[in-house]
Amino acid sequence: MQKPSSQPTSTSGVLGRGTYSESLRIGAILRKETVGGILLVITAAAAIIWANSPAADSYFALRDFTFGYEPWHLELSLGAWAADGLLAIFFFLVGLELKREFVAGDLRSPAKAIVPVAAAVGGVIVPALVYVAINLASPDTLRGWAIPTATDIAFAVAVLAIVGSHLPAALRIFLLTLAVVDDLLAITIIAVFYSDDLSVTPLLLALIPLALYTVLAQKYRQFFHLKPAAAWFILLPIGFVVWALVHAGGIHATVAGVLLGFAVPVLHRKGTAGPDAGPGLAELFEHRVRPLSAGFAVPVFAFFSAGVTVGGWTGFVSAITDPVTLGIVLGLVAGKPIGIVGTTWLLTKLTRVNLDPALRWMDLVGVALLAGIGFTVSLLIADLSFTPDGSTNDHAKVGVLTASLLAALIASILLRARNRRYRAIEAEERVDADHDGIPDVYQEPGRESAETVTAPDPDADTPGNRPGTR
Template identity: 75%
Template sequence: MNQTTPSTPPPGKGKSTVLSRGSYAEALRIGEILRKETVGGALLVAAAVIALIWANSPASDSYFALRDFKIGYEPWHLELSLGAWAADGLLAIFFFLVGLELKREFVAGDLRQISKSIVPVAAAAGGVVVPALIYVAINLTSPETLRGWAIPTATDIAFAVAVLAIIGSHLPSALRIFLLTLAVVDDLIAITIIAFFYTSDLDVTPLLLALIPLGIYAFLAHKYRHFFGMKASAAWVILLPLGVVTWALVHASGIHATVAGVLLGFAVPVIRSQAAGGPDAGPGLAEIFEHRFRPISAGIAVPIFAFFSAGVAVGGWEGLGSALADPVALGIIVGLVVGKPIGILGVTWLLTKATRAELDKSFKWIDVFGVALLAGIGFTVSLLVAELSFGQGSLHDDHAKVGILGASVLAALLATAVLKTRNRQYREAEALEKVDADQDGIPDVYQERN
């Protein structure tokens, strides 16, 4: 088939499209990430359910004793409870992968093109601002709860992807990439908020000292082929201790240690092509580390964090009613379930009008709305921000967790109602894409040039 001749008419003369289909290589890579995150999402949900049952059982005291059990070395500011180790330590692995994914997307992925990145980035920003404003509006008369304004701003990648895998396996790849990009950018905004708004008693000395191992780490990461040849395992053995030291110093400075995870992820190089800088030069250290650490993050780190963070003693129907009456829980629920779709869908629509672009013909606005509903599943990062806002185990923290859990379930159900019927309509189209391929094995729809 002639690759320069589109099989369908252009969406509009002189008009560009938003959320258009990316490259085939990017679609394959995103599909692999989604499959891994699906397993992690199932484990995350299972861990949260176990924690909730245990925390509300007759043996609840043993759960909270386990969560609050302290271990570590105090002179290094590392005598922490198991719950704090999960939030500060294990979750740093998750944010390390967030840093890797962001850098790969904007350096070597399809989103290195401003025309393709502007929509998901702007939509993610809208999905952060609107929920925060809704939360503030609901809690305006309660100054002590305003500190939780950032709780409904984040989207949980693993949870949302797990739901999408169940209900939307045949949705266009552009929509799945859109959701993943939204979630990753959301996490970047959330970690920036944590760094600037949830840092108290900043100690400059360890923060400056952290720049030394971080700088050595970045230098060796970029020169790893020179120092270690093609042996990535050798690079991993050398770089991991430097990463741990960087994490410990950032933690000692008063900045939440997950920020160190993102910085370490940004420091890892992404190799582009030798000639013009595309993503076809072979696996770089970022891709190698992603393969090594994603199973640890999805299968161990995030589920353990969910286990220690999701356990809240509801106190029966009366306690549940009291929690939902708290403006904290109400602001979170409305922010995630209503604010997220309004922010994401609204900004995407406004961009199409401002740029006179059209939505890609491969899907409809109802599909974007369904994905925007899925983005209302705020779990991992929302639980972390709730603990930073009110302190683990406080009344408002417990009510915030009830709101996060309730909003995530409600968002998942609403997204299922919207996307389940749409998914059926894409089955035949996806089957045709798989059949309609040249001898190179690449579907023709990825070879079109509009």
């Protein structure tokens, strides 16, 4: 018999819990991102210290050291390899997560997707407008309008781990969904607005290996005799060719990572699901790529990108008063939460969707402030917006670092103030009075019965073993 709750536990509306399988999957992802987020903070701090030390010249010499094959447009500096190459690994995971969310996750339902997607869009538009308003009188700096639109989920999760927040499943799912949709919007912005000197021939040629990659990925069980591990060794070189051609074509190479992620199937094919099907290709790739991305690719990028010479207190004051810096700081710290919370509030007024009664608007504000931690993608867009060796680029990075720290600090204060309530919700979500392995709050009347039969593997590539390959 289900144990009654002392608080309303609505599962519909804004910040509803969603399904148990989705809660498990999101929790597993965020636990993996925590270590990467802490490494990200450490490497960024090391870069800032080194770049402002007496040995600063050696840092910039290392960052600007070039190698590669020039005829393929691949003679790049270490910093460029990190931004164009290593971040493509990160965006490959973004593509996988986006596809999983909209094909196998809770966001396959338009009714569940509309609020977080709309909130993410609001969280991109408002910061951009804030930046443009502050820099309107300076056309040369308007190119950086997209810098304050990004969210760094790894850094945000690291903040949660450090402050010890017992953030409820609903808030965690909402935060990750915001970040994933935000990444999609960011990569779209990069592809459309930050692609220069396009070369049609390499881009057309890239379609050939991309098509081959897609076919092999979709039919990997036939081609590789039900051994996904074999697919890894075949698809990786093909993916590199796609990346190299997209890079040569003038589109930022991280776009190739997203496209390759989209091509990987996230569900088992009909007839191969079940306990004997083995891991799916998306699961295999995620297990192998996520540690590489969170533990190496993103921290190394942060190390080469975050190293900016501040110039002491005088230099910091000069940077912080620059309209570029002000636009970024206000865009991330104020524009992000205003866009996210404002759009969500507007939806509650225009539709029948209401805030889950177990939570408060302050909770949404705290999550929206975490979304104001731009960092990784914001640093990338700063490098694409301004000349890397110019003072404007340095000031933009000071803005990104300052805004991310401010957003993290304010969010930590708000979320810690609510930790007692979060612990109560967390305890409620663990109650399993009928001992069937599924918490009782996920078995309330009206929830999907298919999601309450068994507790799925949070890392599985299909929460319900649905047929079909997508």
